[in-house]
Amino acid sequence: MRRSTMTSSWLYSLKRDKYLYILALPGVLFFLMFKYVPLWGLSIAFKDYSPYQGILQSPWVGLEHFQRFFSNPDFLNLFRNTLAISFMNLFLFFPLPIVLAILLNELRNQRFKKTIQTIVYMPHFLSWVIIVGITFLLLSQSEGVINELLAAAGFAKIDFLTNPRLFWIILTIQNIWKDAGWGTILFLAAIAGTDPQLYEAAKMDGAGRFRQMWHITLPSIRNVIVILLILRIGHTMDVGFEQVFLMMNGAVSDVSDVFDTYVYRAGIQQGEFSYSTAIGFFKSVTGLILVIAANRFAKRMGEEGVY
Structure with a gap:
């Protein structure tokens, strides 16, 4: 009787x-087809997959590919480079959209505010091929604009693109220029939901604009900041294949080789599908663990978290 009632209520x-x-059907189908159905392919991480035998007929090898990966001499270098690039993005890139959103919110001239927003949004729509092309035009040692200006001023040219010590910071600057403006959208939306009466009350109490930002604006978007930070931590192992691959060269290979580029070489160029899937599986599990750990920590600190 209870089941019948639930069925009729659902109908x-x-x-x-x-x-x-x-309206929700296209999104549901997208996630089913491109997120859940491909999970079946993860099973080849535990098999010696052959395209001729297929997933079902390929023999099981257990954790052989994981053992091979963890014992690989390149593992520690890949791990170091991936973490270094991710942490630089986390500590240098992540706070900038917050600061930029707060500054944009303080602009009173709406036409000027929309103009600035449009300008900082635009780089997001450029592909990494264009971004890297602009980087080469600016930083190339032989014909780069910056090096030409340095030479004209009597200074020595700098090897920006072939200096391993500058590679990580260049990647971070590219990310900041491309996506810092786009990242302000959620924060501006959260700020827009703040009760205007709070600002009026703060003004009556003599609080200046900085005090209002610190005691009203920032606390009002704290939950959004925490949620996005947790999700960003979950992507620690994903540093972006296309950007790193396009910026790589032989001089910086020791600091530019990350899990994504290694998977490309092993899986696409060398055809080791099971091995590269095992690496991808390791990245996914690590990201899941990081999200769960960050979410639990956020809840212990009194925040809502992701779930």
């Missing part, structure tokens, strides 16, 4: 909100 809800379900 009534489906009929009542049918247009909402239809």
